[in-house]
Amino acid sequence: MSKPSDLVQGTLDLLLLKILALEPMNGFAISQRLKQVSGDVLQVSDGSLYPALHKLENEGWITAEWKTTENNRRAKFYSLTRPGRKQMEKEANNWGRLSAAISQVVRLQEV
Amino acid sequence: MRSGRWMHATKMRVRALFYRAAVDCELEDELAYHVAMKTEENVARGMSRDEARRAALIDSGGIELAKENCRETRGVNWIHDVGRDVRYGLRQLRRSPGLAAAIIVTLMLGIAATTSIFTIVYATLLHALPYPEADRVVRIHDVRLQGSSTGGLVSVPRFFDLTARSKSFASVGFFCFEDTTLITGARLPVAVRGACANAGFWKVFEVNPLLGRTFNEKDDQPNVPMVAVLSYGAWQRIFNGDPDVIGRQVTIEQQSTAIIGVMPKDFDVPAGIDLWRPAQFASGSWTWRGEGSRFINVVARLAPSVSLASAESDMRRIGEELRHEYADTDGTWQFEVIGIRDALYGELRPAILVLFTASGFVLLVACINVANLLLARAAVREREVALRRALGASERRIRLQFLTEGALLATSGGIAGLGLTFLLVRTMAAKLPGRLGSNGIVQMNWPIVGFAFGLAVACGIVFGLAPAIRNRDAALNIGLKQGGMQPSGEAVGWGRNIFVSIQVALSLVLLVGATLLGESLWKLVKSPLGFVPERVLTFRLVLPWGARPDVARNFYADVQQRLEALPGVIAVGQTSALPTEDWHLRATFDADWLPQTDHHDAVNAEIRSISGDFLGALATPLLSGRQLTAGDGISKPQRVMVNRTFAQQYLPGGSIIGRHLADATGPLEIVGVISDVRGTGGSIAGKVGPEVYFSTDGIHPVTRRSFVVRSQVPPEQLIQSVREQVHQVDPQQAVADVAMMDELLDKAVAQPRFNTALIVVFAVLTLLLACVGIYGVAAWVVAKRFREIGVRMALGATRGQILLLFLSRALKASIVGIIAGIAAAFPLTYFLRSQLYGVTAGNPWVYAVSIPVLLLPVLIATLRPALQAASINPVEALRTE
Numbered sequence: 001m002s003k004p005s006d007l008v009q010g011t012l013d014l015l016l017l018k019i020l021a022l023e024p025m026n027g028f029a030i031s032q033r034l035k036q037v038s039g040d041v042l043q044v045s046d047g048s049l050y051p052a053l054h055k056l057e058n059e060g061w062i063t064a065e066w067k068t069t070e071n072n073r074r075a076k077f078y079s080l081t082r083p084g085r086k087q088m089e090k091e092a093n094n095w096g097r098l099s100a101a102i103s104q105v106v107r108l109q110e111v
Numbered sequence: 112m113r114s115g116r117w118m119h120a121t122k123m124r125v126r127a128l129f130y131r132a133a134v135d136c137e138l139e140d141e142l143a144y145h146v147a148m149k150t151e152e153n154v155a156r157g158m159s160r161d162e163a164r165r166a167a168l169i170d171s172g173g174i175e176l177a178k179e180n181c182r183e184t185r186g187v188n189w190i191h192d193v194g195r196d197v198r199y200g201l202r203q204l205r206r207s208p209g210l211a212a213a214i215i216v217t218l219m220l221g222i223a224a225t226t227s228i229f230t231i232v233y234a235t236l237l238h239a240l241p242y243p244e245a246d247r248v249v250r251i252h253d254v255r256l257q258g259s260s261t262g263g264l265v266s267v268p269r270f271f272d273l274t275a276r277s278k279s280f281a282s283v284g285f286f287c288f289e290d291t292t293l294i295t296g297a298r299l300p301v302a303v304r305g306a307c308a309n310a311g312f313w314k315v316f317e318v319n320p321l322l323g324r325t326f327n328e329k330d331d332q333p334n335v336p337m338v339a340v341l342s343y344g345a346w347q348r349i350f351n352g353d354p355d356v357i358g359r360q361v362t363i364e365q366q367s368t369a370i371i372g373v374m375p376k377d378f379d380v381p382a383g384i385d386l387w388r389p390a391q392f393a394s395g396s397w398t399w400r401g402e403g404s405r406f407i408n409v410v411a412r413l414a415p416s417v418s419l420a421s422a423e424s425d426m427r428r429i430g431e432e433l434r435h436e437y438a439d440t441d442g443t444w445q446f447e448v449i450g451i452r453d454a455l456y457g458e459l460r461p462a463i464l465v466l467f468t469a470s471g472f473v474l475l476v477a478c479i480n481v482a483n484l485l486l487a488r489a490a491v492r493e494r495e496v497a498l499r500r501a502l503g504a505s506e507r508r509i510r511l512q513f514l515t516e517g518a519l520l521a522t523s524g525g526i527a528g529l530g531l532t533f534l535l536v537r538t539m540a541a542k543l544p545g546r547l548g549s550n551g552i553v554q555m556n557w558p559i560v561g562f563a564f565g566l567a568v569a570c571g572i573v574f575g576l577a578p579a580i581r582n583r584d585a586a587l588n589i590g591l592k593q594g595g596m597q598p599s600g601e602a603v604g605w606g607r608n609i610f611v612s613i614q615v616a617l618s619l620v621l622l623v624g625a626t627l628l629g630e631s632l633w634k635l636v637k638s639p640l641g642f643v644p645e646r647v648l649t650f651r652l653v654l655p656w657g658a659r660p661d662v663a664r665n666f667y668a669d670v671q672q673r674l675e676a677l678p679g680v681i682a683v684g685q686t687s688a689l690p691t692e693d694w695h696l697r698a699t700f701d702a703d704w705l706p707q708t709d710h711h712d713a714v715n716a717e718i719r720s721i722s723g724d725f726l727g728a729l730a731t732p733l734l735s736g737r738q739l740t741a742g743d744g745i746s747k748p749q750r751v752m753v754n755r756t757f758a759q760q761y762l763p764g765g766s767i768i769g770r771h772l773a774d775a776t777g778p779l780e781i782v783g784v785i786s787d788v789r790g791t792g793g794s795i796a797g798k799v800g801p802e803v804y805f806s807t808d809g810i811h812p813v814t815r816r817s818f819v820v821r822s823q824v825p826p827e828q829l830i831q832s833v834r835e836q837v838h839q840v841d842p843q844q845a846v847a848d849v850a851m852m853d854e855l856l857d858k859a860v861a862q863p864r865f866n867t868a869l870i871v872v873f874a875v876l877t878l879l880l881a882c883v884g885i886y887g888v889a890a891w892v893v894a895k896r897f898r899e900i901g902v903r904m905a906l907g908a909t910r911g912q913i914l915l916l917f918l919s920r921a922l923k924a925s926i927v928g929i930i931a932g933i934a935a936a937f938p939l940t941y942f943l944r945s946q947l948y949g950v951t952a953g954n955p956w957v958y959a960v961s962i963p964v965l966l967l968p969v970l971i972a973t974l975r976p977a978l979q980a981a982s983i984n985p986v987e988a989l990r991t992e
């Protein structure tokens with residue numbers, strides 16, 4: 001299992017933005033969803049998750065709101081802003097190009 | 112869109128900055144929710160509530176660190192950090208108030224010393240003069256190629272010549288002084304100090320009047336109605352600032368004059384003037400060019416795009432031309448062009464720079480002391496720093512904290528220093544010698560504050576960085592251990608020794624300077640004056656220019672008689688100019704015992720006129736012959752006296768009584784020789800030159816005379832009677848410039864005395880601070896090597912040997928400092944030479960005096976810690992860790 005700490009910081013941002021693009025959710029739910037969608041491959045430690053979320057919020061890509069959950073707890077819900085959506089698309093494109101390039105190199109046949 | 116994002120980001124920052132508690136609370140809640148959810152998960156998996164919570168916390172991987180990192184992302188952390196550091200720094204200082212007080216006081220002295228002198232530097236060398244483009248205004252001096260000149264004064268024909276021929280100046284003006292009487296309405300006549308100027312004078316300075324107008328070419332013609340422009344001071348003093356003063360008719364020099372303007376407060380050319388009047392000189396009517404014709408001061412404004420150098424060569428050319436055209440009168444004269452700031456302050460500049468350098472030394476020594484104190488404290492705080500590092504503080508945070516503490520100390524020291532400077536300026540500025548003491552020249556203003564602030568900032572940076580750099584390399588574990596083992600080699604780094612040497616060297620240089628100046632001042636004051644200044648009253652009476660000769664003679668004789676009759680008066684004399692007065696008049700004569708040549712004047716001397724019992728009033732000895740009496744001015748031949756330097760220079764070893772000089776009016780018989788009087792021409796430091804004394808009551812009586820009254824009673828008591836007597840002789844006459852002779856003399860030595868006093872203060876201060884520093888370092892060394900001393904004693908060293916050991920170690924640096932100081936003092940005191948009188952800078956005797964004076968306190972400072980070291984109980988020392 002690749003540890004999330006091996007991910008470049010920018011990649012974590014992309015993951016968070018993408019998850020929030022689907023629907024607004026709080027930090028705990030984000031980490032759950034990430035685990036779920038990647039089949040337990042990607043697990044982000046809280047020490048990295050929350051600072052990354054806060055950085056995104058300070059930069060203005062996402063915005064936050066305190067709401068009450070189903071089990072009557074108060075939690076901070078993040079949602080994507082419009083500039084955040086644009087940023088996410090840009091980063092997704094970058095990632096696509098990067099991963100394609102890496103794949104090209106990896107697929108090279110050893111002689 | 113980008114602006115929307117930026118606004119959002121700014122909103123977040125502001126919120127993080129000012130609503131920190133709320134934002135932190137949110138963070139807590141957010142992470143608490145996360146942990147709670149994780150706990151629920153674990154409980155659902157079957158753990159007990161406590162186990163679930165514990166597992167959740169472990170899983171979360173460092174909540175506190177997460178919180179820290181979240182806080183970091185806010186981008187305003189550094190502000191909070193600085194705030195926290197400041198509060199922490201203040202707590203530290205409060206915990207050791209003695210140290211804080213010592214640092215702040217030391218810094219205060221250093222910064223106050225430098226800033227105070229900077230106020231003078233600023234006022235004279237940097238501050239903009241109150242007229243536009245002041246660096247294009249110049250003074251033009253008439254200077255003799257070889258020999259004595261007349262203080263830069265120019266003659267009127269030469270002024271008209273240079274105005275006509277020069278190409279370098281946009282405007283040329285002149286002024287000359289006249290002491291005159293002003294009568295307004297029915298009030299008593301007021302003695303005023305006036306200046307005659309031409310219309311071009313105003314164009315040179317280009318300063319607009321406060322009220323009314325200045326005079327122009329039309330006013331400057333002969334025989335037009337007379338006008339006057341008032342200075343701000345005169346307008347306040349005499350007319351009470353009356354705004355309707357423009358157009359008022361007053362009487363000046365017995366001539367009806369209209370006031371046409373008032374100048375603004377800071378226009379002060381020439382200094383101390385009450386009013387300006389047009390000179391009304393017509394270029395055709397001034398033809399006399401010989402000696403004694405020079406009495407005007409010439410100023411000019413450079414034409415645009417003309418440099419000072421090209422103006423100088425232009426004037427050299429004109430001087431050359433005039434030397435050829437008027438060989439017998441102008442043959443030995445040339446023009447000199449000097450920027451006006453140089454003309455005003457050029458003589459002061461070396462002294463001011465010396466004082467500024469000396470104050471810089473004081474600051475340097477003070478800073479070294481503070482640095483030593485901080486370094487010692489940094490050594491004590493090694494544990495704290497190591498602990499911080501172990502807890503994860505970054506280098507940046509630690510450096511920032513030290514920087515903040517350094518900044519706190521420097522700021523306090525800077526504010527205290529600025530306050531002290533303010534106090535000094537308020538109380539002492541008016542007492543400064545000469546022009547500096549005039550109102551408003553030296554004062555506090557924003558550039559001065561900026562300078563002090565800059566000094567404080569520089570100090571703060573140095574103090575902040577030094578301990579941080581020092582502690583950077585301290586290994587963590589050594590620092591954390593209780594009383595970390597120090598290597599017992601040279602515990603005092605070479606840095607400390609260099610500090611001590613620097614302090615000692617600087618102290619020595621200042622001491623040498625102070626000794627030189629002190630000796631010079633002593634010689635100046637104690638050198639024989641040629642007269643006795645105590646209990647002498649002086650004042651001036653000036654008659655109008657066109658007064659008739661017999662009227663003038665009678666007036667002065669009348670006053671003389673009445674004053675002699677006053678009770679308590681011993682002698683009364685009259686003179687054209689008092690000693691220490693800045694007044695120049697020279698003439699050339701032929702002598703009947705010297706060969707006459709065509710192009711070489713036999714005798715060149717300064718001229719004074721005297722009458723009454725001048726010698727008795729000044730108590731100047733008569734060396735041979737007799738004093739001038741009443742008839743000697745109009746006798747045939749006219750009779751004169753000479754001074755001793757004249758006799759020795761022109762007839763050494765011979766008897767000059769009965770010999771004759773000759774000038775344009777005819778032969779002059781020498782009837783007496785008087786002792787040399789210092790101060791002719793202003794400065795009492797100057798060498799006395801040959802002087803010839805005429806009678807004031809010649810065919811053209813002198814109309815501007817100073818009276819010298821020697822009395823048995825304190826002269827102040829006579830002032831009222833003098834005024835009454837003069838009033839009875841002529842009610843239209845005002846008594847001007849009443850002053851005691853010893854006050855005038857005091858003013859004449861005020862400048863050297865001020866310099867010396869200040870350097871002595873600085874030298875003492877520096878020596879004191881240096882000794883404090885040396886004591887501190889020596890004591891610290893002893894404290895550090897407590898154990899080593901115990902070991903040495905246990906191994907058999909006697910107390911005496913310990914004493915000598917520490918003394919020699921401590922003195923080594925001081926000796927190096929003394930040698931460096933001597934080496935530095937030689938070239939530096941070279942710059943003092945313009946301030947010295949009767950003393951040479953390289954005089955070894957000065958060093959023979961200064962070095963012991965320096966060594967004694969230094970020895971005492973090192974002795975005490977050494978004695979403490981010698982009296983240590985070896986058992987205690989070995990037991991101590």
